[in-house]
Amino acid sequence: MNALDYFNARLEATISPMDYLRLTQIDPDKYFLLDxxxxxxxxxxxxxxxxxxxxxxxxxxxxxxxxKDKEIIVYCWDVWCNTAAKVAKFLLERGYMVKELTGGIAAWKEMNFPVSDSTQEVNMSDNCGC
Structure with missing residues (x-):
């Protein structure tokens, strides 16, 4: 793979926090953000x-x-975490349109973009599976 192929593939598979925020302001119903x-x-x-x-x-x-009718944007902790990449692969193999949010929640918080308290979620499980 040459450098051009690499960067084309990377851009096809990922989305930056800034691009995600901008694109959801234009078309919020197009995306399904998945933590x-x-x-x-x-x-x-x-x-x-x-x-x-x-x-x-x-x-x-x-x-x-x-x-299945939305573009799935997956994220995990940070650039060192590959959980979102594993989930993206799993979903792509099942026919979903998927991109990984670059930098995970760490990059999102670093940019001071909006967050919310996830402990209020009814479906939240404390079973970490670790």
């Missing part, structure tokens, strides 16, 4: 505002909650 972080509730207490929370270890059982 796939594993871990106990106290470390997942914040989520990106309006994100849907389905931890990676619950994904297979809750697949019906993810719409």
């Amino acid at each position: 796939v972080r594993n871990g106990p509730l106290h470390v997942r207490s914040l989520k990106i505002k309006d994100a849907n929370v389905i931890p990676e270890q619950e994904l297979q059982a809750r697949l019906s909650e993810i719409p």
Whole structure:
């Protein structure tokens, strides 16, 4: 793979927090933001505002909650976390349109973009699967 192919593939598979925020302001119904972080509730207490929370270890059982007619944007902790990449691969293999949010929630918070308290979610599980 040459550099051009690499960067084309990277841009096809990822979206920056700035681009996601801008694109959802233009067409908010096009996207389904998915928080796939594993871990106990106290470390997942914040989520990106309006994100849907389905931890990676619950994904297979809750697949019906993810719409096939929207572009799925997955995120996890940070650039060092590959959980979102694993989930993206899983969903792509099942026919979903998927991109990974670059930098995860860490990049989102660094930009001071909107977050909300995820502990208010009814479906939140404290079983981290770790």
